[in-house]
Amino acid sequence: MTTTDETLPLGLYEHLKSASLMSRTIPEGAQWQEEILEKDDYNIPELLTQFFATQLAPALESLKTPADQVELINRMMELLPQDAEEQNDSLLTDDDSNVIQMRELALTDAKTTRPDIPLSDVALMTNTSKDLNLNTEIQKELESADRVDLLCSFLKMSGVNSLSEQLKAIKNRGIPFRIITTTYMGATDRKAIDRLVEEYGAEVKISYQGDSTRLHAKAWLFHRNTGMSTGYVGSSNLSSAALTDGLEWNVRISNPITPGLIRQFEGLFESYWKSGDFTLYTASDQEKQELDTALAKADITGRKSKGLEYDIDSSLLDVHPFPHQVRMLEEMQNARSKGRHRNLAVAATGTGKTVFSALDYKRLCEQYGKKLKLLFIAHRKEILDQARRTFGDVMLKGNFGELLTGGKKPEYNEAVFATVQTLSGAALESYAPDYFDVIIMDECHHIKAASWDKVFNYFEPREFIGLTATPEREDGVNIADKYFDGYVATSIRLWDALEDHLLVPFQYFGIADGTDLRRINVRSGKYDENALENLYTKDEAERRLRIIVEELREKVDNPLRMKALGFCVSVKHAEYMAQKFNEVGIPADFLVGTDSAERRAEVMKNLADETHELTTIFTVDLFNEGVDIPSVDTLLMLRPTQSLTLFLQQLGRGLRRAPLKSVLTVLDFVGHQNKNFMIHSKYRAFARQGTLTEQDVKNPELPAGCHFHLDELTQKQVIKKIRESLRMNQNALIDTAKSYLEDMRRNSTDLDIRPTVIDFINRYGLGLPQIYGRNSKMTLPGITKPVATTWTSLQAASELYPDLVVPFQDNVAVETNKRVKALTHVHDTFRINAYLELLNTDILEQDMTDEQRRHAWMLLFSIWPKAKWDGSSEKFSLNEGLATLRKNRGMLQELESVWNFNAGTDTTSTLPLFEGEGIPLRTHALYSREELFAGLGGQEENFKVPGGVVNGVVPFDPTNTTALLVTLEKSEKHFSPATMYKDYAISTDEFAWDSQSATTPESPTGQLFQHHEERGRRIVLFARQHRENRLGPEPYMCLGTVKYISHEGSKPMHIRWSLDRPMPASMFQIAKIAS
Template identity: 80%
Template sequence: MNATNGILPLGLYEHLKSTSLINSPIPEGARWQEETLTGKDHNIPELLAQFFSTQLIPALEGIKSPSEQVDLVNRMLALLPQGTSAQDNSLLTDPKNNVIQLRELTLTEDTTKRPDIPLSDVALMTNTSKDLNLNTEIQKELESADRVDLLCSFLKMSGVNSLSQQLKAIKERGIPFRIITTTYMGATDRKAVDQLVKEYGAEVRISYQGDNTRLHAKAWLFHRNTGMSTGYVGSSNLSSAALTDGLEWNVRISSPITPGLIRQFEGLFESYWMSGDFTTYTSTEEDKQTLDTALAKADITGRKSKGLEYNINSSLLDVRPFPHQERMLEEMANARANGRHCNLAVAATGTGKTVFSALDYRRLCEQAGENLKLLFIAHRKEILDQARRTFGDVMHKGNFGELLTSGKKPEYNKAVFATIQTLSGAALENYAPDYFDVIIMDECHHIEANTWDRVFNYFEPSEFIGLTATPEREDGVNIAEKYFSGYVATSIRLWDALEDNLLVPFQYFGIDDGTDLSNVSVRGGRYDDEALEDLYTKGEAERRLRIIIRELREKVDNPLRMKALGFCVSVKHAEYMAQKFNEVGIPAAHLVGTDSSDHRTEIMKNLMDDNHELTTIFTVDLFNEGIDIPNIDTLLMLRPTQSLTLFTQQLGRGLRRSPQKSVLTVLDFVGHQNKKFMIHQKYRAFARNGFLTVQDVENPTLPSGCYFSLDKMTQDQVIKKIRESLTPTKNVLVEKVKDYLEETQQSSSDIDARPTVIDFLDHYGMEPQHIYGRTTQLSLPGITKTVAMTWMSLQAATGLRPDLRTPFNDAVSVEVNKRVKALSHVHDPFRIKAYVELLNTDIPERDMSDEQKRYAWMLLFSIWPNAKWEGSKEKFSLDEGLDTLRVRRGMLREVESLWQRNSALDTNSTPSLFEGEGIPLRTHAYYSREELFAGLAGQEENFKVPGGVVSGVVPFVPSNTTALLVTLEKSEKHFSPATMYKDYAISASEFAWDSQSATTPESPMGQLFQHHEEQGRRIVLFARQARENALGSSPYMCLGTVKYLSHEGSKPMHIRWSLDSPMPAAMFQIAKIAS
């Protein structure tokens, strides 16, 4: 710490609290802001080691004799617990001259050159005359590497030539060499790639999406079996200039000094390698043609395209789903597995709806073993032409399907692409209702129209798929409710589409425009339009306009070159804004629904023309859905909305990719809101999981390239609303419940007639986490106590349910009420059915099957992890536990309503983990620790109850099973490379996992991991994102059985497992290191 006159300067510090720190003088009026770390923060060992190192180094420097320095270190090592690797590892000195031996140990059969930078050191390399040369260092690193990985935007012949001798040598030594690269800017030399593959034995994988790949990293990893791996991360591509004398910066990292970064590098590279985004290049003629074409297309100089006729042969490139599309395909398949064959898929324009539907159709054909008869319906021929090309690419058939339009009639009718206008006429009766196996209706939000409705009701296909970006329209029609039983089979989140680079990144600015809306009436979540119109077109409107123009000039590069949409509250407001923009010299127009088709077409054509002077169209609802102008690069949000759907639709108008557009600028002008207006709701669009927190606003984590900013006034309003929403005060919740009970007039004592917690949550647009995981105070006649907040306790707190006084006078009921949240995650129909039967029948243990007994203990351990009543020393029996629950019907109904809601929202398929063995666990279902232990352990006499087990590796002897329990995010407070990359998904079918710190390959546990199949043991992997969620302890997803692939290291062992069942796409997105 740097002190001035003995006083610490103001600023940020990151130190563990120590006596010297506390005793250090600080400026007058300043104070320390402290944060307490708990045992849940797995980076505590690293923090303590860093602190000890800062104290040890000065102490060692004060000792002149190397032997005395070594003696001090060895005495400290001797103090460590028995059995640790450090305690058994004393330093040695040269007996002749007492010189400590560092770094120079070499265990090879020949002389190997060492890098000039010690293997246990880090460095910044800049290629200056006084610095080491990167090219020379890489040459030396290659000599001692046991595996080499290179991540590089482009590869040049000059770079390959500068390393040719060393690359030839690693091929002769049989050293694996993997390269990931791209066609970015067309900069790669194809000859360099061919030479790396043919002459130097490199495995090369290439991204051919040169305009759609964000890989700009340049990095080398030199893996060594000795544990002394090193890497370089920086700016140098594989070219002679970049490696030798270019103005490049590269950082050298090292396993001994930066183990977390090395692990992160390894994990990220492996995830890229396995992702499918990069195609293997083997230097065949087809590979060469594909690479040449992609490089020519991406070449910004135009030199590579001279004399080259390039059209990529789609049949050479397999169309693979993006991660979000893989998830959508899984969810669609699961919907069908659950008996739903009329399904709606929701995805924004530009996110690959057509590709998804083609991939889905291909899977259906593969399952059927034949090409199914297909009908694809859209409202424009241009959409059909594009759809035919897409289906042809996916099906590897260039001339796929036939058109049915006003001028075209199909001949074979195997795959028909029809306009709704033609199909809904006489052509409809040319087909029997069940003629087509699969019908796909694009833009099916138009289904309400008579022509669409007629077609929908006429056909009876095996599978119907509706595609739309807007299931909820401004006219109030919700097609999901009307035509799909309220069920959306799958949807793409805005976040996923941005992360997969399907949409252009955005920069969003929430700006206080100074308009006071606090007294404007709010009904049904909307302001009074007439009152808003007056505010925005009269009186103070000129002041607001000045703010809009000022912000536009500050945040948009050139307003006269922008292509913008402005969303207004009314026609008059749109006319006003267009007039004012024109007055200040920004060419603008307004469009509304009553404009003629010709006028609308002309104005839109002008906006789409980059050379036309028109910059902005102001509108009301016209552009919310259904109209696509890809070159829109600016959005002006000039009307308040709390609707997530409307906000997302408006945002989507500008997110479509366009050749000249790199980012969408969104200016949202926000006034001082009425307290009833839920301004924060729309910002759920920017939350990764759709659940908005204060963190999402104060420190947003967004997809690459995106930016989110609220000015202070707006941020304060939003955060206040978020806090009110996330943690409404107990008094507010009690009042809401009271109002709801009185409104529904359902305060009767008839249990089954009462409203459920889900009825209440849906009524107020709330989630279970708004209630569960908290406490409330009960003040009733004869009762004053703090109890867990549940639907039942909230009803009791209203005073409208006098019948609930008795349960809360009972200690066991209070205990059960407290643990309702521990069962709120149950979602799969098999477990729900089993739990409900156990709770609603009087079946005794003696009449239960082994599976039922396990289910029963899963349920009971969830309430009582130690199988004891509170205050009791004796464990209860299974029958005693169930009988205790069965008499508490009201509490059980609350839990059952949560389960049914979870089941309706569930998109996972959950096959049995061990079919026919009486073990009720299912792959891809979520389980609490208590449930998974009870499900695997059964009635073992010596089994410790779940409440007494804390290990992450748990053997279950009778079932020959060992469970691995993994929490992916180790530290809940801070990002820590040292702990974040220990356990992660390499691919959907491979998982990297660290054993316990004392496990060696030779130990019994290490031998079990390596030889579990020969020993007849099964390994089951359970994983969760974080230790806790909003309701308390997070449940684990059962990822199923795994098999040993390989391992590295000892204490701990770094093991790679192969999953017998690939993890769901949504879980893979969470578990992979590159998520």
């Protein structure tokens, strides 16, 4: 297709719709695709500003004199909505018709050396002969900086020498200089770090994870109090070659031009600085030894280990938890605070289960003020040996604990590491049931076996901790349900482990293999095994094999050097694949459950040996759990599964870190599926928000280094199933509910006991959004007005419970039913008990405490945000509202069921926001806008209602508080640095926040923020990730009271707050900007 000069080319645009654009000619047959931005989209001001700038620049250029240009600007300034004083302050001044640029504010006439690139400009620097020299520009930037931050993967003496004069100068001026670096590849010169600390007064933090590629960044930030901050981001480390003549590219950024990037830099650097991943280096003798050892260990050349005169016993260095382990420790403590002392922790292989359990044990000892008697149980001596070393590292004791195995008996019995085989025999009754204070059972998914069950039921410790990667077994037994009251105290998500670099990243490919499974029967979610075996070893075997080998050659660097596991449908299939691989020249073997221990050990040893020719082991279920070969770098998924548990178990076999292993390649061969096979189910592993969507398979949000791709045919099948599951036909939902209720009634001896919504969703593997997250309506027998879908209305529609239909004859009940979903987030027992007391008693307002009254309005505003019945212009009273709610017993039972379910799975610990003041809110609890409004007394000011509350700053004078309501991800659709780094957590107890755009430090609101403590005003921070979730508006977490630390800028003010109670680790993972 050809275009003329006047015709717009086909392609992507981000232009606002304007008359001039729409008048342009477009190619024949083409059409514009429009996106209507939501009215509260945070990107709109930025887009409008960009559009206006494109129109303003040519208009100014067309004017003849600077005076005319200034006059035009001032005329436009007068149109801006601001008060007269602000308007006059904002106008440009001219002097003899000249435009004046103010260059410096100083106490002397001496001029500070300026960078050659203007402070308000950006540039690309390449160190070519015609370009500016990066080293020279850095020297000039240092002269005018008020604070300097450097992020650099390694530091060299040559780089320090090239900046020595300027570094001396900033030390003499008292300029803070912070550096974050690493021991990666052993490339840093320890002497360079020593000089920076000792001679130039720099604060240096170091990552000692020398085998990790986590930090590659090279960047400088020159902060200036004038707002003219600048930065450099690129490829240059601190070395002479990189700064002067190396082929390095660096981008200069500037606060006036790229404020979003400067804010992003500041936020990320601050997050790194506050994290536990980097250790402060003060150049003490011990730190110098530790650094030399770490550099020598990471040195790929081996030169730094020569002449090393000392070594450090790394086993006695303090063990610090990773961020995900901090969260797990918190959640385990929260479980105990709720009276749970037999707890299950679920964590994937390779994510530090044993380290977590050791840290948990250490904290228990600290809480009790003594060394607690410990029993650690596993099924193999090798696991016990590793566990003893880990506990010794954590407890700072090199020879920690004693073994109880077939050949060893403990002498002191203070910390015993026992095999279950030995312990379940005669040794068991040598201990009193309550002898041990803490018992940790590793790999406790084996607990259903007789020996494990015997040990579990014999002992009565203060604390029992079960550790497993796989709580759900293939035989259908879930140990959480059977042994831990259905409660998982804490778990680590796959995403957390990948983002913390505990596992290697993966590249997943879903590949259509040409097989047709549509005629194979599916029973209980599984294909007929014999039919699959025939298909994969006879009917379509050769064609499928060719595809497998072709995909291997295309996607694996060298199949003859890979270390792979292939998961097959049967023993015969595993044997067949091994034979065929050998025939095509790819050395392979197979292992099955009937193989001897000797053969199994030999084959596994061969695969683990990098020098052995064996590339692949084909198996059926042997490697699903419990058996690890860390060097495995390729997985071949050769059997269909819809089990998320099985999929994750198989994926976990390859995610373990190993030397020289940088990525796991997963090839999943997918046939044309039977319509009854839920092909999409396993892909929930890639869903960030728990519910799988099209976006998760088309463009998933993955941890750094990971890749996910489905070929066209496979993607179509998966998306079709996702669409079917997300929009479960309303009639199908009603029919499913009716069938379930009829079945339950037939099998019940007490017809008065009715199944709850939780019983229903657990039976069919649904979630609350699939009941309450739909906007669809349904009709009930004898009711003319359509009603919202809830469990009560689904039961009423079944015609089994006529009493549930009656309340829907009242329009108020119909309106009430529609708002049930607004209370499905309630999770803390304190609020649940308060709500249930109000709903299940006849208490009146005049008999309530302040706390009860506010709880009542929290409940009522959740159902009726305007405090009015549908169609009424009059607000109802508190007593009228409660009386109406109490009538609908079916809805109350439904809410109680949901609330108790939430409380039973809740892993947070809530505390009163204010003690003894009648304010019912609690820190770390989730609240809707309506609840927080009422909880802080909003309705007590002339009977206000929460409808006007939006994100921002909300004063509540009755309780002397001001609430800050923060939505962390401002734009749901687009990545935008301008909005992404406005509000974020710097650490668990520090938060960066932007005021409203009109707030200045001198304004009444700005003054309140800065002086709230002396004025006695409490500032309370509420935060949420998104505006909406699948149930409607996302609730806020109450992060508690905050105190002012500092601020920068104006309109808006960039304020740093200190949290009085650290936020939960789970919220910090969401609110921080550094992964």
